[in-house]
Amino acid sequence: MTDLREILLSLSKELFSYMNEIRRDPDSSRIVGYHAGDTSRIADREIETFISQYFSKSGLKVKMVTEESGIIDPGNAEYIAVVDPLDGSSNFVMGIPWYSVSIAMFDADSSSLRESKAGIVANLTTGKTYSYDEEKAYVEGKTPVDSPNTVLAYYDIDQIDEAVEIMSKVKRPFKVRTLGSASLDMSLVCEGMASLYFDIRTKLRNVDIAASTNFCTRMGYRVVDDEENPINATISDVVRIKNWVIVTKKE
Template identity: 30%
Template sequence: MHPMLNIAVRAARAAGSIIARGFENLDDLNVEAKGNNDFVTKIDKEAEKAIISKIQSAFPDHSFVGEEGGSINNNPDFTWVIDPLDGTSNFIKGIPHFAVSIALLYKGKLDQAVVFDPIRGELFTASKGSGAQLNGYRIRATKGKDISSTILATAFPFRDKARLQESLSQFTRIFSQVGDVRRCGSAALDLAYVAAGRYDGYWEKGLKAWDMAAGELLVKEAGGLITDYAGNNDPLYAELKAPGSANGLVAGNPRVVQHIVKQLKG
């Protein structure tokens, strides 16, 4: 395992322990609203602090971009992008579907990734050029197949209901042609599941850099493709350059991605 990936795994497990303990005591979360249908708990904050502390102990000069405000600008060559608890709404409601997401960018390019599900004990990892793994075993995205038999994943614009009709129209076009569609509430796990071949594809708009960073590298290293809604590459880098500018994300094998993009365009 790459040394930096090894540290990321340790950080993810440290955060996972905090999250698992918090999940056993949901009456003591101190839930706060960050925005419309956007919540944070003391567990999110504690988990992010644990991740940064663990990584800083090994790499004190690295930079960080964290969902819960843990942004530190040091060495720009090494930037960790962190979502300490992706799926906070599930967590708050006691739904056991959420994950820790950690990615490292080296000179602006994805280099290492970890998505850790602390409830199922599933650790998804990837290093650039070395493939993707689940608990140490190689995983691969699905290969081209009949669209009518695919299982896809998505999300609805729960923070921006003004986009609901557009989103429903896109959903209807896609859903009518595929096997089924899941909506589970964690972008990091949706992308990890695409990498593992559990889902054939995934699309969502409104993602932040920390939602997609680790999952994007997992999918690519598992042989999948990542585009935006227009079919352009690298929505993550658009979001990092100008937050809020990414034109959605589509993931899957090339055939599935091509089909989803076509339907998204109408």
């Protein structure tokens, strides 16, 4: 039986080493195209290619649904991989060490974001990984100092009232941060290092949150919209999440 989680852990370790080459490339931040309303840089494309080639070397037949190219389908796929090659690309460009690769694996006949069999969110600056299989979630790497009085918040200027209403549910004094990588931010909350994550701009896509949503649910956290409904989406293509995304611990 194929251990998808172990394959993803090995992939993340090799990609972590490869990132040193990408960071040294002065052209890595150059914009080379646009997809799904976002920019695509050389670094994004190189990481996407690395992942695709790694799957091939591993003997896996994988259809990739990816932020950069949309769909990469070799035919006769056994699995679907929903991939954000570089979540936090603006941080990468500015030299801020908070960006990740996010990969969620599904059977080829799956259709829902919450049907993932395994996945990983890997911090590409520290090597720390948040991964899961069908039953459990795992956190590897150095754990930061506990700081659960932090709220990770994303909202537009005309949404201040809504943001304040969401944050008012936090019962003790807290700090607000906007770190810039949805998959890492969500994983940080579900590791217990922050109190709350929310993004009410309706700009997130399934590739941004597929792995982190499944990691969080296995950690006992809720990933819901403003009406407390579980966030879900198709995995057939890159699509925008049309609802608010809120991550909190189950009561």
